Amino acid sequence: MNSSTVISEESSPSWLRLVLWAQAGLAVLAVGTAIVVGSRIKPLFETEQRLRDQIETDTQLLKIAQLNLDRYTKQLANAREAARFVTDGMNLYHERRYEDAVRSYDRALQLDPDNPYVLNLKGYSLLKARHVPEAAAALQKSVELDPTYAWGYFDLARAYCASLEYA
Template sequence: MDAPDNDSWEDTLGKASRRAATLSLAGFLLVVGAMVYAYTSLRRLEQESAKLEVKNARLRVELANGARQRDSLLGTVSQMRGALDATRSAINAFHAGRLEDAVRLYGDAIKADPENPYVRNLQAYALFRLGRIPEAITAQRRALAADSLYAWGYVDLARFLCATGSDSLPAARAAVERAIALQPELTQKMRGDGEFRRVCRAQLP
């Protein structure tokens, strides 16, 4: 029997070692690649999670703002309902001749809706009918401060000013002119208003 060829064994062992080394390197590279992919995926998930947190925070703020706006709207509706109920009661009291009650109820309506020039005008007229002229003038000026374009408000202001006497007639005349400038058709309404003709005869347009 021939002796084994040492060179062949060495070649075989070398090839096997190289193959094993190559396989080990390939396995290592696969593991490293998997780790890099996993790390990259994790970072991407963390970034997406951070974006979602920001969106969630914004949504929570928007929901909170929406709740506040809803509560504010409900409060406004409640105030308007209170103002309407008080105004209706005041009008009924006025037509029943209960002028003091009317003034008080108009005051309740104004507390609920302080920027309403029409309710202030109605209260001012009730004060005028009670003979509380200075208070009526003050209330009417507040009505016009709430809406400087409220033409009929100037008619009533002129009415109240005329009732105080001659010293206020120039101011009454200016109020009449302002009313006509805003709404020319009020000229005929003033002429057809018996109370206005009686109180402000000299100031009729």
Template sequence: MLNRSTSVLLLCVLLSGCAGSSLKRQKPALVPNLPTTAVQAHEVTPELKAEYENAIAMLREGETDPAQDALNNLLKKDDQIAGAHLNLALILYRNGEYDQAKRSVERTLQLSPRNAAAYNLQGTLMRRGGNFDGAALAYANAMAADPNYAPAYLNMAILFDIYLQFWDDARQFYQRYQQLSTNPDPRVEHWLQDLNHRINEQRG
């Protein structure tokens, strides 16, 4: 079964578009709305599974264009492989093809409605489009789908820190990201120190 896939390209998505600012606004409501009904697992033939694994191997080697071609060819044969849609979405995102990436993410979630990685990318696409409430909900969905999925906490922290400026909330999400990471990220630790400094200055 390939209905869930942790993308090998997620690190290309995490910290993109981390510049920007926003006037102070109402805090988004972080109420996940995951589907309650399960989707039947999709069985993939051994031949198609081998094609999928070959495409992922290409991604790991940085062969993005051949991997994209392989995923597209695979999906022509079987459009119900959620992991293929997700990895294709990540390639499209990296290439700046945001509308196509959005469609691939939506298809991923149709097939795998509790896919944390797909919600994470959906949030990043929404954040890029200025839909901050939608981005917050998507990241909340990612956390609800997998409470230990660290990238969603980092992206939520970035959203609350830079875009929405709810700094206390951002600090909590940064801290949770560091707790979930096998090796805490020194860049995030630096951001936390800077954030703590801003919070202390704001409070006088």
């Protein structure tokens, strides 16, 4: 062996000390890194949990939005069909077919039962067909549903006047 590759007893302790110091330095570096990384990991875990919670909340809100969309889509379809029945009722009314108009308004009210305007149209058609008590009931419900609708009160007054005429 070459003399430079053989470790002598004299060099052994300093070499060993160097290795031990190097290992100690690496250990200190590892602990320091762990402390720094550890101090950064906790906020990362907290952030991850907040994001997971937000995803859960957003998922729930998305489900609610989908249910609302389905409900509104159905309401829109019902409103379109109800509008068709209202149009038919108005045409029948203008043809003086008041009872047929009432039936058409009833079909619209099956789709949109609390529509004060359709109730008013029905009530006035009932009044024209001389079904005064039924007219007054429909018109009364109309103004209860929309107390700001002036025509509802006007037609209700007509029904009350007609009830005196036909009494």
